[in-house]
Amino acid sequence: MLKHGKQLRMVDHAMFLQKAAADFQLRFVACFEEDICAGKSWEYATxxxxxxxxxxxxxxxxxxxxxxxxxxxxxxxxxxxxxxxALSFFASSFGRHSRAAECRNATIRIAECCCDESGALQELNSQSLASLVNGFSKWPEEAASRQATIAIAGEVLRRADRRARLSEFAPRRLANLVNGFSKWSKEAVSRKAIVAIAGEVLRRGDRLSHFNQQAAIGSLILISRTWRTW
Known part of the structure; x- marks a missing residue:
């Protein structure tokens, strides 16, 4: 009964999202630029x-x-x-459809903005940084993706030097960062950021819950694979 109820909830959720997507496209997408000017970018991003x-x-x-x-x-x-x-949410969303030229072009545009506004990366939380890297990593051949990711790697290194180190990053975020940085493992700053993340994972050790341990192990596996290419 419980399993059946869960399946029904999943179907209902999918139907809701698909209806919401159709409504969103019909009623709001055409007003995108106007609504951005009105300060509604976050609603579109979510x-x-x-x-x-x-x-x-x-x-x-x-x-x-x-x-x-x-x-x-x-x-x-x-x-x-x-x-x-908001751009970090868009980058993550577009990255789910990496075969679409529209999504590639938009993510490149976001990456260019990140390069132009690299100083503002300090204001982002760990989720936003990981989401940006995750999105950019879907197009590693693009120069803008590489440059923006290098800027984010530099920001991760800056935070790693603080007293709190990378404690704000959940294990899943660290795994996303490692996966993204590994796409540009020939870049010195990417390698340094990966090493800093490895140190953070090891530092937490047995303080991690079972779920977080799984994510941490995943991060270390990604790190070990990356090291083999250095």
Whole structure:
């Protein structure tokens, strides 16, 4: 009964997301630039993040691609209005559909903005940094993705030198960062950031819960694979 109820909830959730995606595309996407100017970028980012997942279905993919097409056309002033925190959600969303040219172009645009606004990376939390790297890593051949990820690796190193080190990063975020940085393992700053993350994982040791231990082990496996290529 419990399993059946869970399956029904999953179906209901998928139906809700697909309906929301269709409604979002029909009613709001055309107003994207206007709403960005009105300070509503966060609402778009969180909606795109939700409907772009697998449960969003084809409607979610289409909505994500349309938003991506809008994003890629934003000029420098307007994309700054979106804000890096919201852009991190968009990058993560677009990265789920890496075969779509619209999503690639939009993520490149976000990466360019991160390079231009690299000083603002200090204001982002661990989730936003990991989401940006996760999105950029889907297109490692793009120069903007590499440059933006290098900037984020530098920010991770800066935080690693603090007294609190990288304690703000959940194990899953650390794993995302390692996976992303490993796409540019020939870059010295990427390697240094990976080493800093390895030190953080080992420092936490047995203080991790079982779930977090699994994520930490995953991080170390990724790190060991990366080391073999150095």
């Amino acid at each position: 909606t795109c993040n939700a409907v772009s997942r697998q449960a969003g279905g084809q409607a979610g993919i289409e909505a994500c691609e349309r938003i991506a097409a809008c994003m890629s056309r934003l000029d420098s002033a307007l994309i700054k209005e979106v804000g890096l925190r």
